Amino acid sequence: MKKVILLGAVVGLVVLYFVLGLNQFLTFDQLSAQHEKFNTWLAAHPILVPSAFFALYVVVTALSLPGATIMTLAAGALFGLWQGLLLASFASSIGATLAFLVARFVLRDTVQQRFGDKLSAVNRGIERDGPFYLFTLRLIPIFPFFMINLAMGLTRLKTWTFYWISQVGMLAGTLVYVNAGTQLATIESMGDIFSLRLLLSFILLGLFPWFALAAVRGLQRRRVYRRWRRPRRFDRNLIVIGAGAGGLVSAYIAATVKASVTLVEANKMGGDCLNYGCVPSKALIKSAKAAQQMRDAERYGLEKTEPKVNFPAVMARIQEIITAIEPNDSVERYTGLGVDVVKGYARFVDPWTVDIALNDGGTQRLTARSIVIAAGAAPTVPPLPGLDEVGYVTSDTLWQRFADRDESPARLLVLGGGPIGCELAQSFSRLGTAVTLVEMGARLLASEDPEVSEHVAQALRADGVQVYTAFKALRCELHGDEKRLIAEHQGNEHTFIFDDLLVAVGRQARLSGYGLEALGIPVERTVSTNAYLETLYPNIYAVGDVAGPYQFTHAAAHMAWYAAVNALFGQVKRFKVDYSVIPRVTFTDPEVARVGVSETEAREKGLDIEVTRYELAGLDRAIVDSATKGFIKVMTPRNKDRILGVTIVGADAGELLAEFVLAMRHGLGLNKILGTIHSYPTMGEANKYVAGEWRRAHKPEKLLRWVERYHRWRRR
Numbered sequence: 001m002k003k004v005i006l007l008g009a010v011v012g013l014v015v016l017y018f019v020l021g022l023n024q025f026l027t028f029d030q031l032s033a034q035h036e037k038f039n040t041w042l043a044a045h046p047i048l049v050p051s052a053f054f055a056l057y058v059v060v061t062a063l064s065l066p067g068a069t070i071m072t073l074a075a076g077a078l079f080g081l082w083q084g085l086l087l088a089s090f091a092s093s094i095g096a097t098l099a100f101l102v103a104r105f106v107l108r109d110t111v112q113q114r115f116g117d118k119l120s121a122v123n124r125g126i127e128r129d130g131p132f133y134l135f136t137l138r139l140i141p142i143f144p145f146f147m148i149n150l151a152m153g154l155t156r157l158k159t160w161t162f163y164w165i166s167q168v169g170m171l172a173g174t175l176v177y178v179n180a181g182t183q184l185a186t187i188e189s190m191g192d193i194f195s196l197r198l199l200l201s202f203i204l205l206g207l208f209p210w211f212a213l214a215a216v217r218g219l220q221r222r223r224v225y226r227r228w229r230r231p232r233r234f235d236r237n238l239i240v241i242g243a244g245a246g247g248l249v250s251a252y253i254a255a256t257v258k259a260s261v262t263l264v265e266a267n268k269m270g271g272d273c274l275n276y277g278c279v280p281s282k283a284l285i286k287s288a289k290a291a292q293q294m295r296d297a298e299r300y301g302l303e304k305t306e307p308k309v310n311f312p313a314v315m316a317r318i319q320e321i322i323t324a325i326e327p328n329d330s331v332e333r334y335t336g337l338g339v340d341v342v343k344g345y346a347r348f349v350d351p352w353t354v355d356i357a358l359n360d361g362g363t364q365r366l367t368a369r370s371i372v373i374a375a376g377a378a379p380t381v382p383p384l385p386g387l388d389e390v391g392y393v394t395s396d397t398l399w400q401r402f403a404d405r406d407e408s409p410a411r412l413l414v415l416g417g418g419p420i421g422c423e424l425a426q427s428f429s430r431l432g433t434a435v436t437l438v439e440m441g442a443r444l445l446a447s448e449d450p451e452v453s454e455h456v457a458q459a460l461r462a463d464g465v466q467v468y469t470a471f472k473a474l475r476c477e478l479h480g481d482e483k484r485l486i487a488e489h490q491g492n493e494h495t496f497i498f499d500d501l502l503v504a505v506g507r508q509a510r511l512s513g514y515g516l517e518a519l520g521i522p523v524e525r526t527v528s529t530n531a532y533l534e535t536l537y538p539n540i541y542a543v544g545d546v547a548g549p550y551q552f553t554h555a556a557a558h559m560a561w562y563a564a565v566n567a568l569f570g571q572v573k574r575f576k577v578d579y580s581v582i583p584r585v586t587f588t589d590p591e592v593a594r595v596g597v598s599e600t601e602a603r604e605k606g607l608d609i610e611v612t613r614y615e616l617a618g619l620d621r622a623i624v625d626s627a628t629k630g631f632i633k634v635m636t637p638r639n640k641d642r643i644l645g646v647t648i649v650g651a652d653a654g655e656l657l658a659e660f661v662l663a664m665r666h667g668l669g670l671n672k673i674l675g676t677i678h679s680y681p682t683m684g685e686a687n688k689y690v691a692g693e694w695r696r697a698h699k700p701e702k703l704l705r706w707v708e709r710y711h712r713w714r715r716r
Contacts, residue, residue: 050079054091061095061149062102076178084178092174093167096149100162103153131157131165224537228350236260236368238567239354241346241514244271245553246544247374248329249560250567255338259568262366263339264346264356270329271376273553276396279325281423283318285587288430292463292589299626309431311408318399348515351537370539370567373527374560375514377507377545382415386476390483392501395420408433413485413498415473417444419586421504422456426588429464436466436496438487443469448592448647449600455630455649456588463589468494476501509546531576533563541567550582558582581664583657590630591653595661596645597635608638612670612697614690616650621681627651632690634660634670641669641694652683659687670694 057071072092075084152162238254240247243265254261268275291307298304327333331341344358354371356364379394381387393401402409410433414425417439429435437444437460443453444460444467457467471487471494478484485496509526521535522528526549527542529535535542541563544556562577586592602609617628630650636642646660663673674691678684 050083050087053078054087057088057091058095058098061092062098072174072177076182081179081182084182085175088178089167089171089174092170093163096166096170097159097163099149100153101159103150104159131161221538225351228352231352231367233367234352234369235366236262236340238262238370238372238564239264239346239366239368240372240374241354242271242374242376242544242546243269243329243341244374244376244544244556245273246376246546246556246560246563247271247372248334249557250372250374250543250564251334251339252337253561253564254568255334257568258338261339262342262368263334264342264344264354266343266345266359269331269334269341270326272378272396274322274325274329276399278553279322280318280399281395281420281427282587283321284314284427285423285589287314287317288427289589291432292430296626307432309408311402311405311431314408314431315399315403315405319403346514348519351519351540370541372560372563372567373514373516373535373540373542373546374544374556375510375546376556377509377551379503380506380508381503382473382505384473384476386478387501387503389478390476390485390501392503394503395424398424398502409500410434411497411499412436412502413438413496413500414502414504415485416504416506417441417446417467417469418504418506419445421502422460422586422588424502424504425465426460426463429460434466435464436498437468438471438473438485438496439467439469440472441469445586445592447598448586448594449598449633452592452598452647452649455590456586456592459588459590459629468496507545507551509548511546532566532570532574533559533577534566538570539567549579550584552582552584555582581661583661585654585657587654590627590650591648593648593653593657594646595657596643596664598645598647599633599635602635602644607635607644609635609644610638610694610697611635612690612694614686614693616686619683619686619689621683621685622651624681625651625683627683632656632686634690634694636670636694639698641671641691641698642667643669650683650686656683656687659684 053071053075057075060071072088075088078084079087237259238250238261240250240254240261240263243251243263247263247265248270251261251263273279291309294305294307296304331343334341342356342358342364343360344356344364346354346356348371349355349365352369352371353365353367356366358364379396381392381394408428408431412425412428412433412435414421414435414437417437421437421439422444425435425437443450444457445453457469460467468487468489471489474486474488474493476483476485483498483501485498485501487494487496509523511523511527516523516527519537519540521537521540526545527535527547529542529547533541533543533547543559543563545551547559559577562575566574581595583593583595585594597605597607599609599611612634614632616622616630616632619628622628622630627650630648630653632650633647634643635645637644643660643664646657646664648656650656659673663669670691673687674695676688678688
């Protein structure tokens with residue numbers, strides 16, 4: 001109500017201003033005609049007239065009324081240069097701040113709530129560089145004075161900062177206009193003030209801070225590099241450390257644009273994803289799914305059977321798949337592309353130089369204008385007492401440890417209920433292992449919505465996994481040949497007995513061994529980078545798991561494009577990495593796929609959203625395939641079809657998500673998806689149907705009532 005009253009008062013005053021014709025007095029002709037009369041009033045009332053003028057100026061600027069320029073000229077004409085400058089400078093800044101506060105009070109909460117996801121980057125930019133941008137805008141009078149006030153009121157810029165930046169930034173322009181006002185007798189029109197030369201001068205004045213910022217950045221770079229001696233020449237344009245997804249893409253791009261690039265990898269080409277992560281785990285999931293389909297054969301009118309799992313054959317198949325994919329990431333392929341591949345460990349000597357301890361002995365020193373760190377991540381191993389005594393595997397080591405076994409583990413305990421833990425727990429259970437999953441948090445997949453966590457927990461339990469959430473691991477114990485995990489739940493200790501322990505509590509960036517500490521590059525959980533993926537040194541970049549914030553293969557490849565292009569062409573054009581549309585998939589059965597905000601995240605951020613839902617139980621193809629468990633959930637702003645986020649639980653969820661990723665990336669709403677022909681019968685139709693659910697909820701009721709009357713009339 002307070003906002004409505006304030007807005008009504010402002011609108012009322014503006015309307016009154018025009019209704020009473022007061023706008024006719026704030027013109028150049030009126031100022032020239034009434035000049036002598038103003039001087040007479042000033043001589044008679046030397047305090048009252050400046051005070052009234054000051055108050056009127058504040059009101060005009062606070063209400064964003066046209067006439068601020070005339071008021072500034074009048075300040076010079078009435079009061080002379082210095083007194084006029086004092087009055088106009090403070091009045092304009094105070095009035096601007098009032099307009100800023102009105103916009104903030106009336107509109108900011110609504111705007112931030114409705115467009116908070118889009119404004120998050122703007123808010124961060126304002127917090128970081130807001131004063132600089134405002135100062136530049138204030139120096140250039142081409143930008144409308146009142147628009148700057150209102151626009152800044154919608155941001156999170158501090159009021160005091162807005163005031164003093166406006167006070168200082170408008171001073172030069174105010175001085176020009178006040179000085180012009182002192183020469184009112186010689187000015188025939190506003191065009192004499194707004195001359196091309198004057199406007200160009202203002203533009204140059206406005207550009208000055210940008211040049212100053214570039215100079216400051218140059219000085220900052222010199223300060224960062226001051227203790228290092230830069231090579232006169234470079235051996236390479238780019239050195240890439242690590243041959244996972246991020247490193248391979250960086251090297252590929254550099255070679256494609258004919259840059260000289262060296263790719264350094266100490267272990268296997270393809271990194272974790274090919275050798276220990278995505279590829280082997282999905283191969284295991286496929287074998288496990290086939291085993292489960294044999295158990296579920298009755299769904300399809302077939303006789304069910306308990307599969308006889310040939311575990312060595314399953315593990316051999318995984319290695320065969322890795323071997324089949326290896327050529328895509330091989331030394332030979334990248335050498336053929338023009339990449340110099342070096343097998344060894346790279347360590348920084350200075351910001352441009354690395355020493356490489358070669359795998360076959362010896363060392364090699366190389367220099368490069370730019371360097372990309374793509375070292376990846378390794379499984380996190382918690383400091384759990386007794387862990388080394390009982391022994392354990394991680395998602396990296398289990399493939400080698402289990403490769404020579406005659407059968408799958410009898411009793412497997414999975415510590416961790418994230419994506420890796422859930423995927424592997426379900427797979428091993430389907431292959432005949434008695435699996436127990438212990439998660440410290442209150443639910444599985446903590447980054448997803450609670451209902452998603454429950455869907456996955458139910459699926460795991462249905463496949464025989466014993467799921468325990470809110471159990472905190474305390475220690476491991478070895479009693480003879482018996483291995484135990486002791487965990488605490490609601491103040492009580494519980495014992496879990498196992499034969500093999502899989503630690504899947506997360507992954508941490510590989511930060512040690514590269515000489516980052518000697519360079520002084522800040523590292524905590526990841527390497528600290530800016531929006532251009534630059535580290536402390538602008539020529540050193542970090543991508544993928546080592547930089548965060550997403551530990552996905554596709555995110556690493558996405559980041560690598562920005563890092564490589566910025567490294568090679570940053571002196572011409574730099575690009576800020578775009579994290580706005582990053583999909584994720586957990587390959588349990590049913591799959592969990594998401595892009596953008598989840599419903600929980602949207603609620604926590606205070607976004608005013610609508611949730612549109614479609615159950616796969618109503619989809620013909622899902623019914624045909626006996627894959628009806630799951631749903632699609634789309635988050636949109638209220639009464640708009642713009643997609644803020646999508647969560648899919650069900651068969652082929654990762655494939656279904658792609659259409660929404662495309663739509664979000666290119667600004668297409670649900671109406672566009674609804675208007676797209678989808679083949680029948682396919683799982684992809686579910687995307688169209690969820691769009692149809694949104695459309696049905698927003699059908700034009702009033703128009704339809706008139707249409708109904710029209711059809712009734714047509715039946716007569």
